[in-house]
Every structure is written in structure tokens, then in C-alpha cells.
Amino acid sequence: MLMFFAFSFVFGYFLGSIPFAVIVAKRCGVDILHAGSGNPGATNVKRTCGKAAGNIVFFLDLLKGFLASFAPSLIPTFAATAGETPADWAHVVAVAQLCGFAGALLGHCFSVFLKFKGGKGVSVTMGGLLGAMPLAVLLGAIVWLAVYFPTRVVAVASMIFGLSLPLSSMILAKAFPQLGYTTVHVGFCLVVAIFIIVMHRSNIMRMLRGEENSFRRK
Structure with missing residues (x-):
């Protein structure tokens, strides 16, 4: 089970590390790390690039959190296919979802792609909760x-x-x-x-x- 938890966390971390604010702002010709507050998040993108760009970043960041926490809920399906029947899948899935959620939150706020800097995690938190x-x-x-x-x-x-x-x-x-x-x-x-x-x-x-x-x- 520890492998499931570790995989969920690592998957969540790298998914959460994708800097959508930087990517979207760059498409608008803005270096979000040096514009406005310098925070690579939806709010700063909205202020510097407009409402549409900010909303896109919010949705994509929310999606990161959702996928990271929802993906572990698929574990029982794969396990059943492999013929495994752990005694308490509900508990395993719940913990794995929180591990994925935690990974995405830390990845977003301390992105490996931004020298361990990042946003403030609210959008990702909403997405993570939506999944878990x-x-x-x-x-x-x-x-x-x-x-x-x-x-x-x-x-x-x-x-x-x-x-x-x-x-x-x-x-x-x-x-x-x-x-x-x-x-x-x-x-x-x-x-x-x-x-x-x-x-x-x-x-x-x-x-x-x-x-x-x-x-x-x-």
C-alpha cells in the first residue's frame, strides 16, 4: 500500500508543478514572474493579462488538483482486474487521494519547473477537494x-x-x-x-x- 501512496504523491507533485500561470501569461506576452505581484497564480494573471486568461489559469490549476486527488480512486478498478482484493479499499483510496492532493498542492507552490517557487495553492486546493x-x-x-x-x-x-x-x-x-x-x-x-x-x-x-x-x- 505504501507504493500506492508514494506513487499518488509523486504523480500529484509533478502534475501540480506544471506552471499554467507562466504558460498562459507567456502566450499573452507577459512574464508573470516579473509582472504585477510576481506571483504565478490565477489572480495575478487576471490583473496583468485580463479576465479570460485569469479564468483559464484558475480552471487549469483547479484541474491539476482534481486529477491528482481523483486518479487514486481508480486503484480498485485496476486492482480488481489484477485479481487483488485488499480488505479495506475505501481506506486505501481515501489516504491515496489525500497523498495525491498533498503532492499537487506542494508541486504548485514549490514547482520543480520554477526553481521550487510557485503560486499560493487555493485553486489547486479547490480542485483537490473536488476530487477527494x-x-x-x-x-x-x-x-x-x-x-x-x-x-x-x-x-x-x-x-x-x-x-x-x-x-x-x-x-x-x-x-x-x-x-x-x-x-x-x-x-x-x-x-x-x-x-x-x-x-x-x-x-x-x-x-x-x-x-x-x-x-x-x-
Whole structure:
């Protein structure tokens, strides 16, 4: 089983490392690493290259997270074909999905193709949750929208979204045990929440100085 977990993580890491923000921005004639905030993420691409380019990057980054966490769910199909019948595939798949998710998140934020630099991981987190814990990302998306529209500050919405994940996963685990969410899922979401906050530390400093960017209409 450890091989499944390791493979899921490595697959997720290299998938997550694909710098779609850099690729899309380059098509627009922009070096995103030296434009705007310098962050290779959907928000910076949207500011420097336009809404369409930013939305494309968001979708592609989300897709990275989704594929990384969804792919391990195919393991039982291949195992059954090979005649293997492990006692608890549900647990194996759940852990493998989180390994793939973690790999994609780390790959996105510390891309091997960008000298271990990268984005802040929110889009990938949404995609990873979509593959591993779809109801959790639904609640998280509602939180993100509820914070973003009054403030128009992506960083604030993203951090509150991250902080909501442990609570939403805990509520879902208690209210809907049939979903199979366990303390492992809740603990994982807590780690992701802390990770998202840490990745937004530069935004926090700009907020304290009153310099954080927003999408408010002027």
C-alpha cells in the first residue's frame, strides 16, 4: 500500500508543478514572474493579462488538483482486474487521494519547473477537494464567495476559505458518516488551512500596511 501512496504523491507533485500561470501569461506576452505581484497564480494573471486568461489559469490549476486527488480512486478498478482484493479499499483510496492532493498542492507552490517557487495553492486546493471531498469544497466555495463579493479582496476570501475547511469537514463527518470522512480528513484540512495562511503571509503584511490589491470598481 505504501507504493500506492508514494506513487499518488509523486504523480500529484509533478502534475501540480506544471506552471499554467507562466504558460498562459507567456502566450499573452507577459512574464508573470516579473509582472504585477510576481506571483504565478490565477489572480495575478487576471490583473496583468485580463479576465479570460485569469479564468483559464484558475480552471487549469483547479484541474491539476482534481486529477491528482481523483486518479487514486481508480486503484480498485485496476486492482480488481489484477485479481487483488485488499480488505479495506475505501481506506486505501481515501489516504491515496489525500497523498495525491498533498503532492499537487506542494508541486504548485514549490514547482520543480520554477526553481521550487510557485503560486499560493487555493485553486489547486479547490480542485483537490473536488476530487477527494466534493461536499467540503462546495461549502468552502460558498464561504469564498460570501467573503469575496463584499470585500473584493481575493486574499481575504482565500484565507477565510482555508480556515473554513477543518470546520466544514468536521461538520460533514458528523452529519453524514456515510461520506466516509474521518479524523484523517479533518486533520488534513487543518494542515491545508495553516498552509494556505502561511502562503498568504505577504498578503497579510500588505493588508497591515493598507496596500493589498482588490478588484473593487473605481
